[in-house]
């Protein structure tokens with residue numbers, strides 16, 4: 309139920325803060341998504357979408373941390 | 389797909405499993421709160437990759453599963469009224485009420501529509517101004533801002549034929565209920581990444597402190613879950629109990645403040661009954677008095693207490709992390725996703741349904757099946 313998936317914003321429409329929408333591509337499948345909760349999101353950004361609403365903008369730098377953490381751990385293991 | 393495929397990388401999965409093995413010295417019991425995580429854990433066999441001494445208990449985080457029978461019965465009663473168009477997320481239709489489910493009402497010729505978003509229900513209300521349109525608003529904090537927006541838009545568009553049957557649940561009070569249980573086994577939590585995307589994680593800090601449990605905000609892909617387990621076990625082994633954020637690509641400490649603002653504008657906290665767990669104070673949301681005109685229970689009457697489900701069903705114990713699906717004698721025989729006896733068999737995110745789907749074959753055969 310709390311399923312939410314990342315998609316890429318292709319275009320943004322509307323000035324009304326509650327009604328701002330975007331066309332978002334999920335691996336090629338395109339849906340209109342309400343962007344009211346992600347005022348910072350712009351074309352090209354990835355957003356996490358749940359029941360037709362973007363609930364966050366994906367932080368590109370933070371997205372790498374799963375892998376960086378792994379490298380750090382491996383580094384520690386090599387030392388130990 | 390970007391931000392999905394890379395978090396399923398097999399080599400990185402192996403590295404995390406190795407790292408978890410390396411740091412685990414004692415047996416630990418960790419609960420993943422969210423049903424989406426349960427589904428991923430069972431689907432990818434993540435629990436089977438972990439050291440045998442780490443047990444993952446499946447938490448109450450499937451809103452479909454925990455919606456009380458009385459609300460399902462109320463939904464059925466409303467949907468069966470003449471002229472009503474009843475809108476719901478698809479997986480609610482097969483949840484058993486006392487006598488039948490919504491799908492049976494639909495088969496009887498009533499207008500029940502599966503919608504993807506509450507805004508779809510708003511559009512239906514605008515398209516059929518003469519018919520009462522009711523939306524079944526279930527979900528955790530992840531879904532509440534979407535439902536709040538539907539209410540705000542209904543008011544702006546003067547859709548007086550629209551109302552909402554609200555059965556919302558909040559995660560932190562349920563976690564506390566699990567931690568307060570006298571026979572509690574859970575020693576650490578993977579908190580639900582999308583709930584925290586909306587709410588942030590400051591609410592979890594006092595819980596970690598009070599109960600001395602590590603809480604790691606965790607995502608939904610295999611690598612997310614493994615990293616979440618790693619972070620949690622590392623804290624447990626070190627005797628620490630703090631809140632950490634594994635899912636930082638989506639979750640900020642303060643959460644999505646706009647979404648919280650609209651949610652608080654429309655809803656207020658209230659006691660809520662959880663299927664299988666009883667009533668937990670402050671664990672639900674109801675419409676504020678200012679929005680009561682959109683309350684379906686005001687228009688169609690309040691839900692009446694229902695008898696609890698078949699005594700055979702262990703879903704209450706499963707939702708609280710004290711039993712696994714296979715311990716239920718009805719599992720896979722009298723109870724299947726086609727004919728569910730209890731809530732955890734209904735939704736793909738319920739533990740029983742996830743085990744039924746992915747765990748009926750011994751591990752050796754399952755690899756081939758996939």
Ligand code: SF4
Nearest residue numbers: 701702716723730740
């Ligand atoms: S298998 Fe069915 S009857 Fe048994 S606990 Fe799960 S939902 Fe309940």
